[in-house]
Amino acid sequence: MSASALEVRDLAVTFATERGPLRVLDGISFSLPAGRTVALVGESGCGKSVASLAVMGLLPPSAKVAGTIRLEGREIAELPPEERRRIRGAEMAMIFQEPMTSLNPAFTAGEQVAEALRLHQGLDRARAHAAAVAMLEAVRIPEAARRARQYPHQLSGGMRQRVMIAMALACRPRVLIADEPTTALDVTVQAQILALLDELRGGTGTAVLLITHDLGVVADHADEVVVMYAGRVAESGPAAQVLAMPQHPYTVGLLGAAPRLDGPRGTRLATVEGTVPDLANPPEGCRFKTRCPFRIAVCDTVPALREIAPGHRAACHRAPLDQILEAA
Incomplete structure (x- = not known):
């Protein structure tokens, strides 16, 4: 395993709002090895972009950031704004979602x-x-x-x-954050951009944090994946393993909702019922429980993000899910 270019531990972000403090990230942790790609995955509102902006130090003054952010072993979360500005662009860089508004x-x-x-x-x-x-x-x-x-x-x-x-x-940064880098591009250009990122990463050893909602992109371009839901990590691990053997019901739902070309003609896509909870008043315990087809009484308590297989973790009381999925 390559040394970590970026190490994020227990990252929490709280915004000051008229309704009071709003915690939008709650204990996010992940490692980004040099020369590899880690994907942050989840539906809109799960906290992917907020996590990336927190790492870059680009959140507004109304945001309170807690936790550890280490760039090649150096703690940067508490650095003064001027030092963070010197790091941005030189050692860390970001590709934003919409270039027409970013340029x-x-x-x-x-x-x-x-x-x-x-x-x-x-x-x-x-x-x-x-x-x-x-x-x-x-x-x-x-x-x-x-x-x-x-x-x-x-x-x-x-x-x-x-x-x-x-x-x-x-400036050949050590860490590159790509926030939905192919948004609004046609599929041919999407493929070219993603292939270019892979090529540049291989040539420079840059570590890439890829933020996306597209599991097909994850399958083709990511080494590791972190699945986020309502401001928390639901599942993480090697991309191939997580996609082949998902161990959190939310990941199962995301994979079921992805269109497939090899399925029977006329097959309806599965859906993840319900909506993302209001983070101003999140449900107690597992935040996915109101949408989960496998929920049980113990889901009223917060599940730990525990190791199911080497390097593969899931925050689900019922994991591993193998027997449940077979029965379903």
Whole structure:
């Protein structure tokens, strides 16, 4: 196993709201080994993006962050804002969901990539521009020198996403967070972007935290997976093992709701009944119990995230679920 580039332990995030304190993350833990991809998975509202913003130090002042965040063994959660800014872009970087709103419309693509190089590596404008063009070439943008002079609105969605990747990788960070990096892109461009991330990770040894709701992407591109539900970790482990032998009812539900090409024609997709609970008033015990077909009385108590198989953990009182799933 590679050394951990990023170690997150007992991460909790609470927002100050008009209704009082709102805890949206509750004890999230995961490790991100160097040169590997870990996927955070879950439906909208489960806390994936909040976790990534907390790691990057980009949450608003109304957020209170607790827990441990170690970057290559160094604790960074309590660093002053100025030191966190020096780390962002240089040692850690993030690809945001929608490049059209994340890129500055008033600056060219080349200027936006070059900014990180000037800020973190002290390059002058000429050298930073040349390095920016080289980065645009590295992310497979054709005619990179010409595209570097264009503004975001002059680029396609796929090219804008590649510019975001070039910005994130310009200073060769040790950790790259990709938050839904293929949102709103067609399937062909999605495949190209994900393949590019795999290629760049392999070439630089960068650790990738991939945030997605697409289990097909997890199966093809992730080494490890962390399944989140209502601000907590429901299940985690090697991606192939979790997808083949899920040990939490929520993971089972997500897999059942995924469309398959090899199923009988006309087969209806399974659904996860109900909705994500209101985190201002979450249910006691297991937060998935109101939607769980396997719930029993003990589900009124909080399940521990315990090891079911080597490296494979699930927060379910009834795990392992093998016999239950066979009977169902």
